[in-house]
Amino acid sequence: MSDWQYDWYVLGAIALLVLCSLLTRSGYFMFGDLLPLTERMRRALRFAPVAALAAIIIPELLPWAYGDTPRLDIKALASLVAVLVFIRTRNAVWVIVAGMVSFWLIRAVMP
């Protein structure tokens, strides 16, 4: 992709994300009286965010490709620390702080 093609690609992505925001956030506020959501649908949709977030996070933490020797990524270890900190504190800010600090520490210690 050339530079200008990439810029258009990014702008296209932003425009589509704006559409996402409009549809998901304002959709019900605008047309709620016309679109009753069935109880079954509502229950099933509750699981979608968890599945989507896991699907984004896991490949970032545990990347692999054909031919690679398996190795433990520093990010996976640091995330483990972050999760433990969250279980203790229930605080989103501490998760970010603990995860970053342990990431830097592990990277400094590991060869």
Next chain:
Amino acid sequence: MSAFTRLSALLPSAQDRVHMRAGFIDFIPALIATVVWGFVTGVAMVKSGLSGLEATLMTLFVYAGSAQLTALPLIESHAPLWLIFTAGFIVNIRFIIFGAALQPFFRHLSWKKRLGLGYITSDMVFVLFMSKYGDSKERGSREHLWYYLGIILPGWLSWQIASLSGIVLSAYVPPSWSLEFAAILALLALLIPLVNNRAMWACLVTASVIAWVGQALPLRLGLVAAVLGGVLAGVAAEQLQRHRDAR
């Protein structure tokens, strides 16, 4: 109606301001998280290769941290646009559920007001609003509207200021800090509290395994497969649980 009476109907009365302040006070604990998150998102956008203008547009008009953070690795790996849209939509699905719950409180307003109120809604307003008014019989009073505004307006403003600062200051954040990892940690902080029962665990484990194995698939189809698998696993686990409880 004269222009003056129309204008004064829009301005908050003393009573409205009391409700708005109540909303703001309830929002304060979430303010720090919003600011840190906004700043991290601002930095992450620039570090993923977006220009300052593109990152600013994204912040101002998308205004959805988790969808933005989700889209960044996809944009960086030149994923097809339909996949970026799908991923952003899925992460935002929770807003459909929030919207369905909040809509009865605002259905009496004009479509323009409903569009605006929905567009700058947030996770926090849902949690705070529904825990305060979820059980109330009355729907759609001025109190509801101004309490809601008391949360979403400072929420929008603090997010935008933090995010724009992140965009401007990202040049001073050296790459060796790997601050883009903070964006993943922010998603992790969003994920963990959602996993609060067995059915959610089933969904999480299934989606994670499929996502890990599915990395080899082209077009990041592993992501789509993981979402479908995760939702199905969650629904199945919930049904199994109910079946067992019934016996």
